[in-house]
Amino acid sequence: PRSKLSFVMSQVQIGPCTEAQVRSLAEVQDAFLGGKHMCCFISLGNNISQTEREIQKKYKKCPDMREVCGLAVDKGTGETLGYIQLAFEGMPSSLHTVKQGECYVDSLAVSAAARGKGVGTSLLKWGEDVARGRGCDRMTLGVINGNPAMRLYKRFGFEVNKTDCCDEAITTCVITCFFGRPYGLCHPNWGGSDMTKRLGEAPAAQAVER
Numbered sequence: 001p002r003s004k005l006s007f008v009m010s011q012v013q014i015g016p017c018t019e020a021q022v023r024s025l026a027e028v029q030d031a032f033l034g035g036k037h038m039c040c041f042i043s044l045g046n047n048i049s050q051t052e053r054e055i056q057k058k059y060k061k062c063p064d065m066r067e068v069c070g071l072a073v074d075k076g077t078g079e080t081l082g083y084i085q086l087a088f089e090g091m092p093s094s095l096h097t098v099k100q101g102e103c104y105v106d107s108l109a110v111s112a113a114a115r116g117k118g119v120g121t122s123l124l125k126w127g128e129d130v131a132r133g134r135g136c137d138r139m140t141l142g143v144i145n146g147n148p149a150m151r152l153y154k155r156f157g158f159e160v161n162k163t164d165c166c167d168e169a170i171t172t173c174v175i176t177c178f179f180g181r182p183y184g185l186c187h188p189n190w191g192g193s194d195m196t197k198r199l200g201e202a203p204a205a206q207a208v209e210r
Contacts, residue, residue, distance in 0.1 A: 025055060030047075085106040139196070
């Protein structure tokens with residue numbers, strides 16, 4: 001069941017993950033992955049301690065990745081509400097090779113109790129600021145078809161990349177292997193989509209709400 005959570009976005013602070021916050025990051029990530037199953041029956045969620053060790057191992061291998069992991073924290077309670085993990089050229093990513101000028105959204109998750117309150121949008125804004133600061137001309141991500149978050153990405157300016165039938169078939173097989181059918185065996189939107197947002201000049205204001 002969802003926990004009761006009350007906060008206002010003005011009290012939400014987003015910044016790079018610190019060493020002390022890795023445990024909180026692991027808790028959100030583990031809860032997010034716990035709802036997904038490899039080959040339709042093997043849960044991707046580990047126990048939180050195992051997830052924390054895996055994250056620490058990744059950050060030890062590439063320390064800069066922790067700097068580009070943004071955590072949304074309720075300043076009133078100290079609770080972690082969500083995170084966005086970015087990847088840039090030369091950084092490891094399990095399902096994508098990041099190219100020059102690209103900022104790849106490796107993962108984005110918001111705790112169940114905080115969804116629909118603007119946290120996801122704020123994390124994407126933080127990510128875009130980081131991407132622009134590093135001279136990127138685009139942001140990219142991959143999303144499972146049927147994921148409600150796709151509406152957020154489109155409102156934020158992401159567009160679905162055009163693909164041919166062979167690419168679609170390969171993507172469907174890979175997603176089924178790693179994530180099964182998270183939105184139901186009979187869901188019409190099988191497979192996944194790659195999305196891109198081109199970064200021109202920063203707009204004066206972005207009217208995006210979630």
